Amino acid sequence: MKVEVIVGLKEGVLDPQGKAIHHALESLGYQGVQGVKVGKVITLEIAGNDTANAKKEVESMCETLLANTVIENYQIKM
Template identity: 60%
Template sequence: MKVRVDVMLKSGVLDPQGEAVRHALGSLGFEGVDGVRQGKVIELDLAETDPDKARASVTEMCEKLLANTVIESYSISLDT
């Protein structure tokens, strides 16, 4: 089963990489970009076939390693 995890900084957490991208876009002539938030995508290929077990397992992975839950939020998408 393929699983996608999207990790983003929580609202209110300073995103210096996003701000650098916003500034660079402006320098390249792209007007009207008021804000950029940069995150990461993690794709997992699991042997698990049960969606509930897969979601529970990936949630545990996120809580322990894939996301810093103090400053980041995550969402999990299953491709069943």
């Protein structure tokens, strides 16, 4: 089964990469962009059909390795 984990910074955490992209977009003439946040998408292939068990396992992966839960939120898409 394919699982996507979307990781992004929590509200209030500075995002220098997002600010750099925002500035670059404005420099290129894209004036309508009000803000940019940068994150990451991690795609996992999980063996088996048990969605509930797979979700618990992926949550454990996120809490221990895939996301820095002090400054990042994550979302799991099964």
